[in-house]
Amino acid sequence: MGRFLTANSRLKQLDIPEKWVLIDNQLYEDDDGQIYLCPRNTVTDGFTIPSIFTFIAGSKMKWDTRASSQHDFECLYHKCIKVLLPEHQLRKMRLLHTLGSMEVCEDIPTEYLFTQDTTFNETNDRFLRMLLSVHSIPAWRAKLLRFGVNFNIGWLDKPHHFDKNLIYKVNYELLA
Numbered sequence: 001m002g003r004f005l006t007a008n009s010r011l012k013q014l015d016i017p018e019k020w021v022l023i024d025n026q027l028y029e030d031d032d033g034q035i036y037l038c039p040r041n042t043v044t045d046g047f048t049i050p051s052i053f054t055f056i057a058g059s060k061m062k063w064d065t066r067a068s069s070q071h072d073f074e075c076l077y078h079k080c081i082k083v084l085l086p087e088h089q090l091r092k093m094r095l096l097h098t099l100g101s102m103e104v105c106e107d108i109p110t111e112y113l114f115t116q117d118t119t120f121n122e123t124n125d126r127f128l129r130m131l132l133s134v135h136s137i138p139a140w141r142a143k144l145l146r147f148g149v150n151f152n153i154g155w156l157d158k159p160h161h162f163d164k165n166l167i168y169k170v171n172y173e174l175l176a
Contacts, residue, residue: 067130
């Protein structure tokens, strides 16, 4: 089963309703050993659940938000960022290390990153694997959330422009 290599998300709430910015880089290692980066300063809305359905799925920010940040990133850009280094190399280079009691990821130089187009189903299936990997979200709820993202009509929007050289910057057009 996949696992997050970094600590739980730290988010900064913005002056825009239901918008947060990811403070730290997140790393997720999938079932096949591939590591995915969700870069700091990613704008997220937590779990995009219509308010009338929160009684079924739970509060929008009740659960571990790492999966939703990654999902939001992939939905905005229709891309994922793969890390070209294995965990042991990230640790050797001090790009992934322990700080206090947290596992943190420093900014990985872009030459060690590969941006790949992703599909709606790939993104949603990865979302489910991430939800299941944290073990704090019941499996039935994770599967319900996975089913719910099938109705994400936002995917039909044209993907936002992604510039790998600005990977760790806030995309201000998302705040409009």
